[in-house]
Amino acid sequence: MSSTPPPAQRRRRKKRRARHLLRLFLIALFITILVGGAIWGISSLLGGSPEDSSSSSAPSSASSEASSIPSSSTPVSSEEEESSAPSSPYPLHETKTKDTVTMQFMGDILLHKQPVASAKQEDGTYDFSPYFSLISPYLTADLKIANMEGAVDPSQEPSSYPCFNYPSEIIRDAMGAGINFFTTSNNHSFDKGWKGLVATRESMIEAGVDFCGTYETQEQYDTPCIVNYGGINIGIVPYSYGHNGMIVTIPEENQPFAMRLFNHDSMEDVPKILQDIKDCREAGADFVILSLHWGAEYQDEPTAMQRKIAEALIEDEEGADIVLGNHSHCVQPVELHTVQTSSGPKDRLIVYSMGNFIADQSSVHKSRTRTSQMIEVTIKRQGDEVVLADAAYMPLMTYIREDIKTSDRYRIIPVGKYATAETRPSIFATDADWQFCKDAWERIPSVTGDSIPCLAG
Numbered sequence: 295m296s297s298t299p300p301p302a303q304r305r306r307r308k309k310r311r312a313r314h315l316l317r318l319f320l321i322a323l324f325i326t327i328l329v330g331g332a333i334w335g336i337s338s339l340l341g342g343s344p345e346d347s348s349s350s351s352a353p354s355s356a357s358s359e360a361s362s363i364p365s366s367s368t369p370v371s372s373e374e375e376e377s378s379a380p381s382s383p384y385p386l387h388e389t390k391t392k393d394t395v396t397m398q399f400m401g402d403i404l405l406h407k408q409p410v411a412s413a414k415q416e417d418g419t420y421d422f423s424p425y426f427s428l429i430s431p432y433l434t435a436d437l438k439i440a441n442m443e444g445a446v447d448p449s450q451e452p453s454s455y456p457c458f459n460y461p462s463e464i465i466r467d468a469m470g471a472g473i474n475f476f477t478t479s480n481n482h483s484f485d486k487g488w489k490g491l492v493a494t495r496e497s498m499i500e501a502g503v504d505f506c507g508t509y510e511t512q513e514q515y516d517t518p519c520i521v522n523y524g525g526i527n528i529g530i531v532p533y534s535y536g537h538n539g540m541i542v543t544i545p546e547e548n549q550p551f552a553m554r555l556f557n558h559d560s561m562e563d564v565p566k567i568l569q570d571i572k573d574c575r576e577a578g579a580d581f582v583i584l585s586l587h588w589g590a591e592y593q594d595e596p597t598a599m600q601r602k603i604a605e606a607l608i609e610d611e612e613g614a615d616i617v618l619g620n621h622s623h624c625v626q627p628v629e630l631h632t633v634q635t636s637s638g639p640k641d642r643l644i645v646y647s648m649g650n651f652i653a654d655q656s657s658v659h660k661s662r663t664r665t666s667q668m669i670e671v672t673i674k675r676q677g678d679e680v681v682l683a684d685a686a687y688m689p690l691m692t693y694i695r696e697d698i699k700t701s702d703r704y705r706i707i708p709v710g711k712y713a714t715a716e717t718r719p720s721i722f723a724t725d726a727d728w729q730f731c732k733d734a735w736e737r738i739p740s741v742t743g744d745s746i747p748c749l750a751g
Contacts, residue, residue: 392524394683396435399669400690401648402443402480402620403468407454409654410461412703420463421701425652426471428721429690429706432751433472435670436523439530440468440651441587441620442476442505445486447493456538457485465501475521479507479532479553480587480621487543491552507532507585508553515551518574526673526680529579531570531614534587535621558588559599564606572612580680581673584614587621589647592662594741596626596646608642609633615642615682616671622647623655624662625738628669628687630745641682643746645669652692652706665709665734666690667742670749688749689738691731695723708751709735 413420444458446465453459465476478494486493491508498505506519519530535558544552554570556563571582584607589600596604596619604617608631619626626646632639649666672684689709695702705721712719712728713735722728739748 392526394672394674395437395524395526395528397437397439397528397671397673398433398435399618399645399648399671400438400440400473400651401666402441402623402650402653403464404443404623404650404653404655405454405458405460405464406654408656409652409704410452410454412699413461413463413701420461422464422467423470424701425704426467426706429708430471432668432688432708437475437521437528438473439475439477439583439585439618440473441480441585442478442494443480443620444482445490445494446497447486447490448497449493450486450490453485457540458482459486459490462497462501465497465503469501469503474503475530476503476505477507477530477532477585477587477620478505479534479585481534481536481538483508483534483553484537484540484543487540488545488548488552491544506530507534509551510548512551515554518570518577518579520574520577520579526675527578527580528673529571529574529577529582530585531567531574531582532585532587533567535589556586556588558586558603559597561599561603561606564603567607568610568613571607571614575612581615581682583616583618585618585620588619589622589626591622592624592658593622594624594626594662600646604644604646605631608644611635613642615640615673617642617644618669619645619647623650623653625649625665625667625689625741627741627743628667628685628745629743630685637679641685643669643671643682643685649690650692651690652704654692654694654704656694661730661733661737664692664694664730665738666692667738685746686749687742687746688751689734689742691734693721693727693731697723707731708749709738710748710750714750 409425410420413422413425415421442465444460446460446462448462450459452461476498478498484491492510495505495508495510504521509515519532520527521530522528531554533554533556535556537553537555541549541552556567567584571584574582589596607613607617613633624647628646629644631642631644633642648669650663651666653663655663668688668690670686670688671682673680674683690706691709693705693707695704707721709731712721713732718725718728722731742748
């Protein structure tokens, strides 16, 4: 029969066991930390940290606007990452590789005094979202492009003609409607000088939206603008015919790269533009859109020189797949051309002008400046190429409630939907307003032509 140890001896044994257990715990903790650190170090060397992985697909020298901002405004879930497209050197906006990608192109966002005043709220902020509320449901494409015709510099007061500056809320609210790309190359790009140009870029970057057209450095100017949707690299080459003499507000050393300029009254710059398109393709673009701010204002037809330039730019073997025009503030023809290339016939599209997406130029050519067209395009993979598969247009108009001064004054609407109604839609305050819409439904197709189908909405 064993004897029971005295209390003092039992206490000493308990202390020894506690110290032994503590040593074992510390040894296990040390081993865990050591192994974990080794695993982390190896993974960092091989693949980078999770924070670094999202930016590894962008080229280190990328300075085009589309490459310098977040790749997507929508977080990607782990399930989506598992089915993501092959890695691309360009921002990946669509997580799954697709055989077809859709695009929609809108005209000028041109805000004179009244549209800005109507959007101003009691607290001093601006709300343009009602302007887009009726067209937003139709903005469903993968890539949706509009032209921002004016500076967006929050540090300067909003201003109207002849030098435009808009509140930054116009970017937010246009994005809220669905637009995810802005061109900034036009004759009002320099309206607020170098400061305004830089601020506009910063406003776009802060909003997290893709854009191109104005540049702060030679490197940005030289880097092709390419965005990726569904694994298809889409290049955008923006040019403007001029700057309203405001280049004097740009420092002389920055003038060569602030914006791409060309002569729309001569063929002299066609080789330069074709070289930019070629450079864009060599940088990886599968499909190239050429955005041209050009032509005569308030005219239904392009000039003879515009037609000559446009045809030269699509008929070249490596020319543009789409020529996308703006500036006339009204609708002009759309032409679908079949071009013979070394790989066979290809369809290419010329849009001479889309008109004003949102504007109130009531004092000049009212009926024309309130109408526009949205071009809808589908591109698809065909072997090793990406080709134009389908195109159509939807007539639009800016409806203005003359009796209202608040943000309910303006609405961008699909013309066909309301023009073909059996009774006057409630949106219209008067029969005359509805008649304006019905007249637009007749007029726009007569100008656009029948190269591509018309969509009612």
